Amino acid sequence: MFDLQNIRSQFPILNQQVNGKPLVYLDNAATSQKPISVLDSWQKYYTEINANVHRGIHTLSQLATEEMELSRRKIQKFINAKNDFEVIFTKGTTEGLNLIAYSLTNLIKENDEIIISYLEHHSNIVPWQMLCERTGAKLKVIPIDENGILQLDFLDENLTEKTKIVSVNQVSNALGIVNPIEEIIAKTRAKSDAFIVIDGAQSAPHFKIDVQEMDCDFFVFSGHKMYAPMGTGILYGKEEILRKIQPFHGGGEMIATCSFEKTTYADLPFKFEAGTPNVGGNIALGTAIDFIENIGQEHLQNHENALLDYAQKQLLQIEGLKIYGEKAHRTGVVSFNLEGIGISSDVGMILDKLGIAVRTGHHCTQPIMNFFNIAGTVRASFAVYNSFEEIDILFEGVKKAQRMLG
Numbered sequence: 001m002f003d004l005q006n007i008r009s010q011f012p013i014l015n016q017q018v019n020g021k022p023l024v025y026l027d028n029a030a031t032s033q034k035p036i037s038v039l040d041s042w043q044k045y046y047t048e049i050n051a052n053v054h055r056g057i058h059t060l061s062q063l064a065t066e067e068m069e070l071s072r073r074k075i076q077k078f079i080n081a082k083n084d085f086e087v088i089f090t091k092g093t094t095e096g097l098n099l100i101a102y103s104l105t106n107l108i109k110e111n112d113e114i115i116i117s118y119l120e121h122h123s124n125i126v127p128w129q130m131l132c133e134r135t136g137a138k139l140k141v142i143p144i145d146e147n148g149i150l151q152l153d154f155l156d157e158n159l160t161e162k163t164k165i166v167s168v169n170q171v172s173n174a175l176g177i178v179n180p181i182e183e184i185i186a187k188t189r190a191k192s193d194a195f196i197v198i199d200g201a202q203s204a205p206h207f208k209i210d211v212q213e214m215d216c217d218f219f220v221f222s223g224h225k226m227y228a229p230m231g232t233g234i235l236y237g238k239e240e241i242l243r244k245i246q247p248f249h250g251g252g253e254m255i256a257t258c259s260f261e262k263t264t265y266a267d268l269p270f271k272f273e274a275g276t277p278n279v280g281g282n283i284a285l286g287t288a289i290d291f292i293e294n295i296g297q298e299h300l301q302n303h304e305n306a307l308l309d310y311a312q313k314q315l316l317q318i319e320g321l322k323i324y325g326e327k328a329h330r331t332g333v334v335s336f337n338l339e340g341i342g343i344s345s346d347v348g349m350i351l352d353k354l355g356i357a358v359r360t361g362h363h364c365t366q367p368i369m370n371f372f373n374i375a376g377t378v379r380a381s382f383a384v385y386n387s388f389e390e391i392d393i394l395f396e397g398v399k400k401a402q403r404m405l406g
Contacts, residue, residue, distance in 0.1 A: 031230065104165065117168045360378050
């Protein structure tokens, strides 16, 4: 049974007041709050078993290693990876995407083509531009229509043997649009041998992920958007590809042998995990997955979809309010502006005075904003602990902002 009050009670930060008003936290696409179980897990590591992992003969090191590797196996199950060594710990989605783009450098040559979409976060644009600069490859972009929906006939015309990488997000962070990645992957497999990279930063917190069924080559996501600490993230890669590509960072942990003449690399996953990992954070990421699975992903998804539907219905009652991607299939996000009223940050500042935390600006998606000819939007984004009452408070707050700014 879905018990919202019980869920909310696990997030002490939600009980505070901001600017004299009860906190209404609707900035979950930027980062989610953390439940007590995750905070306790992180603290327990530092107060009871703090030690560097792997290669340690002493008890604390072995205990820390066991806990971090247990977390890796939880993540393997969470995304249904075939092997636990296909799960690489990173600092987050941005590092994962940069790792892939760097590690594929030797396999890309001049005039090869990389396809991304108009809906990408800057972290799924800039690393590919940098790869193009290093290799002479060309970047192509799947366009969108006025509803923010990807125009996939572009792939029919542009997927060729020159296409070496296709990298798209599963859910747009700026608009919440759920992209048809199954269709994108099917088209790519049919017409090219390209590596397929999926940015799951905004999908992993909201619905079930199955990388084997998806048949992507890489899948990346962040821990901090799904109830885990900041500085945690995951890169999944198919075994045969991870074995073939070059490591991103060099140093301790990722070597098998090291001499001045030659270094050989460690086996997976350690080949891609140079240096001391974020042990406490990685263990807490496993605890965050426990939290999600204890609620049940279906319950979580149903609640968040109901919140989105209710928020859109309420906000559209406000005359002059425009929701971007309104007609697209979306999850977790409503991105809007009040027409004829200043800039989105003005609305955000008024909402903040009412205790409502939303994100304003371009959301690291300047191409999307340029497409709609706007500087930014007001983005309210939802998590499992949000309530319908909070949507009502947002609704009244936006109406107040409109009155004050109009």
